[in-house]
Amino acid sequence: MRTTRQSVRKNIENPPKPQHVVIVGAGITGLSTAYYLATKYNIRSVLVDWSGTIAPGASGKAAGFLARHWSDGTLTEELSHRSFYLHQELADAFGADSIQYRRLTCVAVNQSTKMKKPKRITESIKEVKLEWLDRESNELFIRSVQDMGNETNIAQVTPKLLCEKLWEEVQRRGGVLVKGRVMNAVHDDETGNFIGAKLDDGRTVRGDALLYACGPWSANIMYGIKGHAVTIPTERTLSQVVFFYNDDDDDDDGGTECEVYVRPNNTAFCTALAGELKLVTEEPGKETVEADVIDGVLEAVRGCSGTEGLLCGDPVLQSACYQPVTSDFLPVIGALSKEEAGGENCYMASGNNCWGILWGPATGECIADLIATGTTRLNIRDFNPSRFPDLKPVPQNN
Ligand SMILES: Cc1cc2nc3c(=O)[nH]c(=O)nc-3n(C[C@H](O)[C@H](O)[C@H](O)COP(=O)(O)OP(=O)(O)OC[C@H]3O[C@@H](n4cnc5c(N)ncnc54)[C@H](O)[C@@H]3O)c2cc1C
Incomplete structure (x- = not known):
């Protein structure tokens, strides 16, 4: 007892x-x-x-x-x-x-569309190291470059x-x-x-x-926010993630916004055009890859400065999935x-x-x-x- x-x-x-x-x-x-x-x-x-x-x-x-x-x-x-x-x-x-983990650098590039010279260009273009943008052919279209991190605080x-x-x-x-x-x-x-x-x-x-x-x-x-991505081969091994954006309200075609995550296996995971917040009704692993969204992502990637020479070939993978949000x-x-x-x-x-x-x-x-x-x-x-x-x-x- x-x-x-x-x-x-x-x-x-x-x-x-x-x-x-x-x-x-x-x-x-x-x-x-x-x-x-x-x-x-x-x-x-x-x-x-x-x-x-x-x-x-x-x-x-x-x-x-x-x-x-x-x-x-x-x-x-x-x-x-x-x-x-x-x-x-x-x-x-x-x-x-074994898990393709590495430290790397990251920059945000504010760019104008390919056809227009930006109205303002900042000195940051010269100050921040750009690993894979060809300055000579792209400088005209880049307004500013921001250092977003380096090997001490960025990894993949x-x-x-x-x-x-x-x-x-x-x-x-x-x-x-x-x-x-x-x-x-x-x-x-x-x-x-x-x-x-x-x-x-x-x-x-x-x-x-x-x-x-x-x-x-x-x-x-x-809720979920649906994201689409394409994985494209790169010409060589790169180690700088680039976020492209365009803050020019005058750019009537909306400019280009996309994120390019280069990987050590000579590919780049590229994403753009995140969806809306919604209740998820698709089954896990069976998320539909929408062709028009993929076309939009590819268009955004190709519209970014410097990507045409380095991202070569057709996508090796297209995917869609949901990030979980409250x-x-x-x-x-x-x-x-x-x-x-x-x-x-x-x-x-x-x-x-x-x-x-x-x-x-x-x-x-x-x-x-x-x-x-x-x-x-x-x-x-x-x-x-x-x-x-x-x-x-x-x-x-x-
Ligand atoms: C395009 C995109 C890019 C991203 N990039 C990054 C990035 O670079 N860095 C970063 O930190 N994050 C990133 N994220 C966010 C990240 O992917 C997610 O936040 C993370 O994967 C969520 O993991 P999880 O395990 O919570 O959920 P999930 O990966 O969604 O896993 C949930 C699991 O639960 C299972 N499940 C659901 N319901 C049931 C049920 N009733 N019974 C049994 N099983 C069930 C599903 O099958 C699924 O396997 C990205 C997201 C997207 C969409």
Whole structure:
């Protein structure tokens, strides 16, 4: 009798650490969480993904651009700094080449359209190092160049390769992947504790804690912004990311705006024309690539100074995917209340918008710490899911 009372009290004061975590979504957020649960706490995960594959959505199709300092002075500064550090740590552990991780430079180029000489040109053109713009033929069309970062604060990784490496490590430590669409969480009637995730085919995946890491499909308060990209071969290996833009209201054809992320394998991931914020009804991994948007991206890329000589050949890849966003554009990272989740031991990590690859590792580390110890090294108060009073996980609106 005495022993039982003592152990009951111990459990209330110090609840046992979960041993099997069900993670809904095998994107970078879910995989990073599984990785830190396994490596820091020896806790196993069952990843459940609708597609049955690793990173079928944005986590396998994003650019992989990582900037340490771009959110300085905002609520996500700490998340960016910690995650930039963790990316380097992961590159050291996995081997930088195996995930195409490297440090590089970045510039923003304000340019006029090809046919017009800009009305103003700043001295910055001469001051900032341009790695791959041919000054002689393009100077006339460039108004200004802004230094956006260098090897101390800019890096790049190929997201799909990173996700596969995280998965390899998780699998080696006993993690498994189940194909299935999670419909809801099941809780014990008496204790209210999470006991399993119900799939659309009626199966239940059992566990003692649950993380919703389903990107834009995570909750009714989540939206997606669709992005299209083309990957084009480059003439040589480049190491400067370029953001082209045009701030001239007089340019009647709207000018050109696009982002060119050169990769170490002599390709450039080019994106432009981000879509509107909307509820996502397309299935993960089956996002339609819209031909007219791809044509628009190609036109934007070809309209940019210096791209004609360096980006050679036809695109080797065309893709479309959604970045997950909330109405306040802040992440959702934390424990769900009993009312939101229908019971205890449920968590959510999503809404990492256009920085989900950068923030993936630190988000995963936070959730792993929270599940295993109840605390986090980062302050995640501003990302608390309960700021959305009507939050409901995994809405079935597809
Ligand atoms: C074009 C583009 C370029 C980008 N470039 C960058 C960049 O350079 N740097 C950067 O930091 N970020 C970038 N991002 C953002 C980044 O890609 C995302 O924020 C990040 O991938 C989100 O990861 P996630 O794991 O949270 O979600 P996702 O990758 O969307 O993964 C969610 C997973 O959940 C699964 N799922 C959904 N619902 C269910 C369910 N009910 N049951 C089971 N499984 C389910 C899906 O199949 C999917 O695999 C870019 C985004 C886009 C669109």
